[in-house]
Amino acid sequence: xxxxxxxxxxxxxxxxxxxxxxxxxxxxxxxxxxxxxxxxxxxxxxxxxxxxxxxxxxxxxxxxxxxxxxxxxxxxxxxxxxxxxxxxxxxxxxxxxxxxxxxxxxxxxxxxxxxxxxxxxxxxxxxxxxxxxxxxxxxxxxxxxxxxxxxxxxxxxxxxxxxxxxxxxxxxxxxxxxxxxxxxxxxxxxxxxxxxxxxxxxxxxxxxxxxxxxxxxxxxxxxxxxxxxxxxxxxxxxxxxxxxxxxxxxxxxxxxxxxxxxxxxxxxxxxxxxxxxxxxxxxxxxxxxxxxxxxxxxxxxxxxxxxxxxxxxxxxxxxxxxxxxxxxxxxxxxxxxxxxxxxxxxxxxxxxxxxxxxxxxxxxxxxxxxxxxxxxxxxxxxxxxxxxxxxxxxxxxxxxxxxxxxxxxxxxxxxxxxxxxxxxxxxxxxxxxxxxxxxxxxxxxxxxxxxxxxxxxxxxxxxxxxxxxxxxxxxxxxxxxxxxxxxxxxxxxxxxxxxxxxxxxxxxxxxxxxxxxxxxxxxxxxxxxxxxxxxxxxxxxxxxxxxxxxxxxxxxxxxxxxxxxxxxxxxxxxxxxxxxxxxxxxxxxxxxxxxxxxxxxxxxxxxxxxxxxxxxxxxxxxxxxxxxxxxxxxxxxxxxxxxxxxxxxxxxxxxxxxxxxxxxxxxxxxxxxxxxxxxxxxxxxxxxxxxxxxxxxxxxxxxxxxxxxxxxxxxxxxxxxxxxxxxxxxxxxxxxxxxxxxxxxxxxxxxxxxxxxxxxxxxxxxxxxxxxxxxxxxxxxxxxxxxxxxxxxxxxxxxxxxxxxxxx
DNA sequence: GAGCACTGC
Numbered sequence: 001x002x003x004x005x006x007x008x009x010x011x012x013x014x015x016x017x018x019x020x021x022x023x024x025x026x027x028x029x030x031x032x033x034x035x036x037x038x039x040x041x042x043x044x045x046x047x048x049x050x051x052x053x054x055x056x057x058x059x060x061x062x063x064x065x066x067x068x069x070x071x072x073x074x075x076x077x078x079x080x081x082x083x084x085x086x087x088x089x090x091x092x093x094x095x096x097x098x099x100x101x102x103x104x105x106x107x108x109x110x111x112x113x114x115x116x117x118x119x120x121x122x123x124x125x126x127x128x129x130x131x132x133x134x135x136x137x138x139x140x141x142x143x144x145x146x147x148x149x150x151x152x153x154x155x156x157x158x159x160x161x162x163x164x165x166x167x168x169x170x171x172x173x174x175x176x177x178x179x180x181x182x183x184x185x186x187x188x189x190x191x192x193x194x195x196x197x198x199x200x201x202x203x204x205x206x207x208x209x210x211x212x213x214x215x216x217x218x219x220x221x222x223x224x225x226x227x228x229x230x231x232x233x234x235x236x237x238x239x240x241x242x243x244x245x246x247x248x249x250x251x252x253x254x255x256x257x258x259x260x261x262x263x264x265x266x267x268x269x270x271x272x273x274x275x276x277x278x279x280x281x282x283x284x285x286x287x288x289x290x291x292x293x294x295x296x297x298x299x300x301x302x303x304x305x306x307x308x309x310x311x312x313x314x315x316x317x318x319x320x321x322x323x324x325x326x327x328x329x330x331x332x333x334x335x336x337x338x339x340x341x342x343x344x345x346x347x348x349x350x351x352x353x354x355x356x357x358x359x360x361x362x363x364x365x366x367x368x369x370x371x372x373x374x375x376x377x378x379x380x381x382x383x384x385x386x387x388x389x390x391x392x393x394x395x396x397x398x399x400x401x402x403x404x405x406x407x408x409x410x411x412x413x414x415x416x417x418x419x420x421x422x423x424x425x426x427x428x429x430x431x432x433x434x435x436x437x438x439x440x441x442x443x444x445x446x447x448x449x450x451x452x453x454x455x456x457x458x459x460x461x462x463x464x465x466x467x468x469x470x471x472x473x474x475x476x477x478x479x480x481x482x483x484x485x486x487x488x489x490x491x492x493x494x495x496x497x498x499x500x501x502x503x504x505x506x507x508x509x510x511x512x513x514x515x516x517x518x519x520x521x522x523x524x525x526x527x528x529x530x531x532x533x534x535x536x537x538x539x540x541x542x543x544x545x546x547x548x549x550x551x552x553x554x555x556x557x558x559x560x561x562x563x564x565x566x567x568x569x570x571x572x573x574x575x576x577x578x579x580x581x582x583x584x585x586x587x588x589x590x591x592x593x594x595x596x597x598x599x600x601x602x603x604x605x606x607x608x609x610x611x612x613x614x615x616x617x618x619x620x621x622x623x624x625x626x627x628x629x630x631x632x633x634x635x636x637x638x639x640x641x642x643x644x645x646x647x648x649x650x651x652x653x654x655x656x657x658x659x660x661x662x663x664x665x666x667x668x669x670x671x672x673x674x675x676x677x678x679x680x681x682x683x684x685x686x687x688x689x690x691x692x693x694x695x696x697x698x699x700x701x702x703x704x705x706x707x708x709x710x711x712x713x714x715x716x717x718x719x720x721x722x723x724x725x726x727x728x729x730x731x732x733x734x735x736x737x738x739x740x741x742x743x744x745x746x747x748x749x750x751x752x753x754x755x756x757x758x759x760x761x762x763x764x765x766x767x768x769x770x771x772x773x774x775x776x777x778x779x780x781x782x783x784x785x786x787x788x789x790x791x792x793x794x795x796x797x798x799x800x801x802x803x804x805x806x807x808x
Numbered sequence: 809g810a811g812c813a814c815t816g817c
Contacts, residue, residue, distance in 0.1 A: 179815065213817055230817040259816065397813065429814065455813050476813045489812060533815090598817035629817095636811080700817090764810045782812075790812095 116196030123194060126155030128351050132163045138347045139247075139284050140167065144271050145301045145346045148288045151353025152504060156288050157251050158191050161224045164247055169282065172246035176226045177263060179252050180460065181212040184226040188217075191224060213598070214696050229259035230598075233545060236266055237595065240549050247284040253297070254289040254497075255459070256532035256560075258542050265558045266549065268301060271345075291497055294348060300560055302346050356507035358469075362520040370472040370517045371400055375407045377470045377515045378422075378450055387420055389467030389512070390449040392457060394502050396476045396491050401426045401452045408450060421447035427461065428454040430636070433689060439463050458501055467512040471502045473522065480538045481783075482566040487538075488783035495530040499523065532561050539563055539571035540601045544580055547587040548595035578605045578737065593708050598700065599629060602737040602779075607701070609736035611710035617729045618711050620664055624730070626697040627663040628779055628791065633690040634765075646685035653684065657727055658768050658793030660734060660779070667694060731795050732803075734777050739803045743789065744775045751776060751789070754800060763788040775800050 123129060128150060138146055150156040161174050178184040188210035192199040197207040200217025209218030210226040218225060227235075236242065248267060253260055267285050287297060367373040374393050381391055395401050405424050412422045423443045427436060440463070443449050451463055455475055475494045478487050494502075499516065506512030516523065534542065546557050554568065575581045578601055580591030587595070594604035603625050610621035627633055634650070637643045653669060655661035666684075670691050673680040681688035705711050735742070743751035743760050749772060751760050760781065762769050766789075768776065775797045778789035 181816080228816065230815090234817060255815090257815070397811085399811065428812095430812075458814090460814070478813070491813095632812090761810095769809075784811080786810095788810080 112193075112196040112198065115193055119194050123155070123159065126159060127153070127354060128155040128159045131349055131351060132159070135160065135163050135349060136167055138349070139164065139286075140169070143345055143347055144282060144284055146284070146286045147294060147297055147301075147346065147348040148286060148351065149290075149294060149348065150288065150351040151290060151355060152508070153354035154351040156351060157187055158194065160286060160288065161249055162191065162195065164284070164286075165223055169284065170246040171281075173222060173244055174224050174247045174249060175232060175242075175245050176224065176249040176251055177229050177232050177260070178226055179229055179255055179257050179260065181228055183252075184210045184212050184228050185215075188224075188226040191226075214700065229257060229263055232263060233259060234598075236263075237545070237548055240266070241270055242283065245283065246281075247286065249286040249288060251288045252290070253287050254291050256530075256534070258533050258537060261532065261534045261560050262542060262545060264300070264560055265546075268558050269551075271301070290353075291500070296560065298346060298348065300558070355504060356509070356511045358503050358507040358511070359513045360503065361513065361515045362523065363516070363518060366519055366522060367517055370474065371395075371404050371407070373517045374404055374470050374472060375411065377517070378408060379411060381468050381470075381513075381515070382422060382448060382450075383419065385468065385513075387446070387448060388465065389510075390443075390451065390463070390465045391468045391470065392451045392453060392463055392466040392505055393470040393472070394457065395452060395454060395472055396474050397454055398428050398430060400472075401428055401454065404452050408452075422450055423447050424450045424452060426452050427457060427463070429456050430631075432687075436461075457505065458498065462508070463505070465509060467506055467510055469502055469506040469512065469514040471499060471514060471516050473499065473516060473518040477536075479536045480567070482564070482570045486781045486783055486787070490784075493522075493526055495527045496523065497529050499526065534559065534563055535561055535567075538574075539567050540574045540578075543568070543571045544575055544587070544591060544595050544601050547581075548592060552586060574740075575601060577739070578602065580605070593710075596708060597704060598697075599625065603628060604737075606733050606737035607705065608710070609733040610730075611705065615729045615733050617726065617733060618705060620726070620730050621733050622698055622701045622705070623667040623694075624660050624664050624734075626694045626701060627667060629697055630693040631687070631690050633663070633666065633687055633694065635685045635687050637685065642685075649684050650686075654767050656767075656794075657731065658776070659766050659791045660793045661727060661730065662767050663791075664730070667691075667698070671695065728799075731777065731793055732799055734779065734793060735795065735799055735803045738777050738779055739800075741778045741781055741789070742775060742795070742800045742804075743778075744797055744800075745772060754804060758787060760787045760789045762792050763790040766790065766792045768792045768794060 135146065135148070148156050148160060157176070157178075161176050164170055164174060176187070178187065188208055189199055192206070192208040195207060198205065200206055200209040200222075201219055202217075204219050205221050206219040207221055207223045208226075209222040209224075210216070211218065211231045212228045213231065216231075232248075242248065248263075250260060250263060250267070253264070264287070267283075270283055271285055285301075287301070289297070363373070374395070378391055378393065393404065395404060405426055408422060408424045412424070415422065421444070425439050427439050439449070439451050439461075449465070451457070451466070453461075453463075457463055471494075473494055474491050475498065476489060476491050478489050480487050503514040503516075506514050543554050546554050551557050554572075572581065572585070575591065578590070578594070580588055580594050580601055582588045590605070590608060593608060594601050597604040597607060599607065606621060607618070607625060609615055610618040635646070637646050653662055653665045655665055666686060669684075670677060670680060670686070677691070678688050680686075681691055740755050741753075742755070743753045746752055751762070752758065753760060754775075760778075762771075762776065763782075771794075773794035775795050776789065776792050777795050777800070778792045780790040782788050782790060
């Protein structure tokens, strides 16, 4: 069906020449030059990666990143921070952010100043401190961009913004981006303490604030604002040139989230066009990274059109200031530099971190069973190495964590009385909060903790007291497959940078050891870096954001790593089918409105459909969409007994139409509970934390829908009676966003997608599991061992036909 | 009759 549209949008399907063609009204897609010639070298690399990806599918990646980044160099002084790192609840974040201001009372100025003075000596001890003058000097001249490469504990996140604050060019605000919300809040709190100023909105004189979803805390005097990447992108949507900022510091760039890639692209455009767009006022950009692909970043920022050919730099600044990495950086950090290239607009600063040495051990032979191997290693360490020193084991998922937990506990029963005890602690994101907290608690005397963790311990959570790391060398990661248009979740080998990051977790408190459950040869054969997320995800959201910020031709967007052509094509087509793009490829009114919503384009489209006159079910759809945009609200249960109990407790919520109306019934029931929602959640085996998030999202979406003019003020108070017609309208809204996620029943009882004719199975977690209905729509499609549809609803085949007919 | 790593607006 969309063959004709496809051809118009992106060229002939069989025409695999080297080009990407934007949606265009021209009948024949013109062969557009993909990008200026200077991108030639980079493009080759992407093509290679693209091919490798499609052909072998064995390479891997995930956001790799050294350090928790939350308070480099100071985390030991802030034990409470560690706990907050695992929390996602807003209340906790709030408390965290306001820890210095008890109960909202205005703090005494003197006490703040005293505290600030007492912190000064520890600040001066940070490795970054001696670079303060140099950093200022570099940005004072014609340099607009500074790269800071700082290893763990260098103090760059807290100190660099303070170094710049009183510079003559810095009249406005400094934004410091963070990938995680907790980091933004805790860094803001720390910097406010160091500066002796109240935090955020607590006082009009406050100089340090933060901005995260659901919680922005700034004052009229805010000069330093810690902000999540997503929030800065939202600000850029309103004000593409960021006029209120004198500087943007982009932290944790090595993690290479999609958001950070977009931010870097927009900043690069602003910097190179700054005269024209911002008048005489310049915008300084500081890019901070732990393990930098410095070469790529330098070329990226140095490559802008008006950069002068040659500059003088670095000659008198010593070895830390140049295009060449200073000696003594850790192995494996991609140290190749381009020494003969001098930069006009750009300088680089290398700062050594504080990390204890970690001794490496490899297997002599590869293992088939890393759980078994990890078990051996844990007991070997436990018997051989004296206390203190906890063990952190990196595994792939909940299944392997629980398997090893059972094994360790079983063998631990046989530990002799005169040997210390072992305390096993699982750690993964789906684990309830209280259980996660246990890894931060002190364990009984004469015992050793064994933390069995997923990738969550690689960046998001820093476990104190670890001196031994056992690394299985694998990671479970999501990969978007363009051919099939679906996500797969597969276990893959980690990258070298990821292995180094895991190893570093043993050297935070004292010298440590890392046991890699693979051979040294295996290590050498690992990919150097993890593929950045932008190369392995669905790009429709990113491309819509780019278009919404006024970049008409997405090929003009300076991607640090250019995504494969197939991904770009796919995303453009998807946006077109959603109605977010016009026939000429420009963003449509629908697209503009979708881009304003904090949702994926598909969910945004469902919202818009629900606001239309004939559907008119926005209230209900918002509840459903809110559920789909947070973690699973239904607790997964371990035992058969619990499962049966949960099934009967949830019976009143289950709807025969499917999972979406079940979610709606759950939200409606939860929100009508006025006395004790926590207890209600426990009774129905529903995650209270997830439901709190649902209510936050619901509130935000309601407000934004009003602002977008999708509904009248107060309409949300109206609760319509459930009815057949109502249910039908709701399901038809879902079809508007998920037309491609539809399947019909075959005589043999299996389902085949209407587009693509692929077999899908209803996931066993669905209320429709095992049911036979003529057609289904699903909001999630995941390939693990087979293709599964999750969050499934029953629809009429005729509705699907209507939607498919109208969109092609 | 399966089993999902991790962020974020």
